Amino acid sequence: MDHIAALKEAIGRPDAVVTDPDILVSACTDWRGWYGGRALALLRPKDVSEVQRAVAACARLRIPLVPQGGNSSLAGASTPSPDGSNVVLSLQHLNRIRAIDASSWSMNVDAGVPLSAVQQAAAMHDRHFGVDLGARDTARVGGLISTNAGGMSVLRYGSMREQVLGLEVVLPDGSVWNGLRGLRKDNSGVDLKHLFIGAEGTLGVITAATLRLHPPERHSATLLLAVKDLDVISTIVDALLETGQVSALELMPTWAVELACREILRCRPPLETGAEWLIQAKLAGRRPVMEQAEEVAASLIENGSVLDAILADGAKQETLWAIRDEFAPVHKWLGHSARFDLSVPLGRIPELIRKLEAAILPIDRELRHFSFGHLGDGNLHFSVFRRLDANDGLALPEEAIDAAVNQTVWSMGGSISAEHGVGLLHRDQLVGQKPAEELRLQKRIKALLDPQDLFNPGKVFIPGTRDA
Numbered sequence: 143m144d145h146i147a148a149l150k151e152a153i154g155r156p157d158a159v160v161t162d163p164d165i166l167v168s169a170c171t172d173w174r175g176w177y178g179g180r181a182l183a184l185l186r187p188k189d190v191s192e193v194q195r196a197v198a199a200c201a202r203l204r205i206p207l208v209p210q211g212g213n214s215s216l217a218g219a220s221t222p223s224p225d226g227s228n229v230v231l232s233l234q235h236l237n238r239i240r241a242i243d244a245s246s247w248s249m250n251v252d253a254g255v256p257l258s259a260v261q262q263a264a265a266m267h268d269r270h271f272g273v274d275l276g277a278r279d280t281a282r283v284g285g286l287i288s289t290n291a292g293g294m295s296v297l298r299y300g301s302m303r304e305q306v307l308g309l310e311v312v313l314p315d316g317s318v319w320n321g322l323r324g325l326r327k328d329n330s331g332v333d334l335k336h337l338f339i340g341a342e343g344t345l346g347v348i349t350a351a352t353l354r355l356h357p358p359e360r361h362s363a364t365l366l367l368a369v370k371d372l373d374v375i376s377t378i379v380d381a382l383l384e385t386g387q388v389s390a391l392e393l394m395p396t397w398a399v400e401l402a403c404r405e406i407l408r409c410r411p412p413l414e415t416g417a418e419w420l421i422q423a424k425l426a427g428r429r430p431v432m433e434q435a436e437e438v439a440a441s442l443i444e445n446g447s448v449l450d451a452i453l454a455d456g457a458k459q460e461t462l463w464a465i466r467d468e469f470a471p472v473h474k475w476l477g478h479s480a481r482f483d484l485s486v487p488l489g490r491i492p493e494l495i496r497k498l499e500a501a502i503l504p505i506d507r508e509l510r511h512f513s514f515g516h517l518g519d520g521n522l523h524f525s526v527f528r529r530l531d532a533n534d535g536l537a538l539p540e541e542a543i544d545a546a547v548n549q550t551v552w553s554m555g556g557s558i559s560a561e562h563g564v565g566l567l568h569r570d571q572l573v574g575q576k577p578a579e580e581l582r583l584q585k586r587i588k589a590l591l592d593p594q595d596l597f598n599p600g601k602v603f604i605p606g607t608r609d610a
């Protein structure tokens with residue numbers, strides 16, 4: 143029996159095994175279009191037992207498999223290898239909110255539920271879910287957990303790891319670990335869920351999660367501040383954080399906000415001051431926060447660190463955050479760019495931007511950067527492109543840019559993957575960044591759980607070095 147027939151028989155539902163090339167192509171191409179592979183088939187199980195049977199069959203037949211949620215990975219983690227030997231195991235049809243327990247401030251959800259559906263379900267029970275990011279309609283719970291996604295609310299609620307109370311996982315041998323517990327305290331041994339959070343599908347398939355819920359943000363206000371220059375960023379951040387109410391804090395270059403408004407949203411830019419940088423912050427809480435927002439904006443204008451400000455509450459804020467959501471599409475206007483997701487200790491973002499500028503300009507005077515990010519987490523998204531009107535047909539010197547950026551970040555004690563994960567994009571660079579003992583320990587855990595190396599092969603771990 144060939145592999146396709148064997149998978150159909152094992153899962154017990156033939157239409158769970160898709161081989162139509164038109165459907166396979168989108169599952170095999172990543173969101174940015176950087177990584178394209180080929181798959182033997184796309185598996186679409188509907189429940190845990192179908193996942194279990196699919197995984198057990200893959201183990202028996204030695205078929206490599208790539209777990210996939212919304213395929214919105216920005217690290218090339220969610221697509222199959224080019225050799226056509228992998229199956230893609232989509233979790234999108236496991237999409238039930240199993241239960242919401244408002245009194246224990248938690249919910250049990252299938253791995254294929256989109257982030258926006260989790261947020262809406264929490265809100266319907268007067269609760270708040272603590273993760274938000276631009277891909278909220280695409281990214282699924284299993285993918286968010288497997289990449290330990292961050293986004294715009296990490297400052298207040300932590301990343302995806304902090305939202306996970308329990309997990310249900312199908313292990314590479316096809317057995318199920320049911321760790322769906324909503325306990326806040328449980329010191330009864332090694333906390334296994336942390337192995338799978340951020341493992342990028344290399345250790346098992348997450349089929350469901352118990353997620354932590356928070357009190358609702360009943361009142362919120364958004365400040366958009368035109369920043370005098372990079373030197374005053376710490377003053378602004380400190381003043382905002384002292385309010386104790388900040389739930390999002392973003393740094394944005396003015397030109398990108400203008401481009402997003404002009405080219406994508408077809409609206410007027412919200413502030414026109416000549417300032418090079420903008421800071422957008424959300425204050426949120428149980429009581430009205432507008433007065434506090436006005437006070438902090440006034441004091442920052444008075445001490446000269448902010449040139450102008452906009453304050454918005456209610457639905458008006460959505461317009462401001464919609465502009466920030468368009469930063470991923472802004473890249474399309476830049477042509478090819480080298481992209482980085484960097485983190486440094488809190489407070490050192492201005493220094494990082496200056497050092498990165500100094501590191502890339504000697505490579506090519508026509509290089510420009512698109513720097514934005516989660517200021518309150520020390521996380522900078524840094525994309526390097528050639529000046530839009532350079533028009534000289536020269537290619538981006540990617541190797542030299544990579545080396546310069548990585549070196550700069552490491553010299554500051556930072557990380558080259560703050561929140562997007564490792565995937566294929568950063569796999570090889572980790573060898574220079576992480577202590578050898580740390581990498582060795584990770585490979586030993588991988589070898590223990592997935593001895594046949596079938597789970598998301600080639601991602602995170604360099605092939606052939608598993609047991610080094």
Ligand SMILES: Cc1cc2nc3c(=O)[nH]c(=O)nc-3n(C[C@H](O)[C@H](O)[C@H](O)COP(=O)(O)OP(=O)(O)OC[C@H]3O[C@@H](n4cnc5c(N)ncnc54)[C@H](O)[C@@H]3O)c2cc1C
Binds near residue numbers: 209286293341561
């Ligand atoms: C417009 C846009 C904005 C973004 N903004 C942010 C941001 O602000 N912050 C941030 O952190 N990230 C951001 N991301 C990237 C983010 O990592 C992904 O959106 C998300 O975390 C991945 O979820 P997914 O369901 O799409 O997973 P996929 O892309 O399908 O998979 C990602 C990884 O998880 C694994 N995986 C998926 N599901 C499972 C499962 N059930 N069990 C085991 N492994 C699984 C895959 O094998 C792969 O390794 C953004 C992406 C886009 C496109």
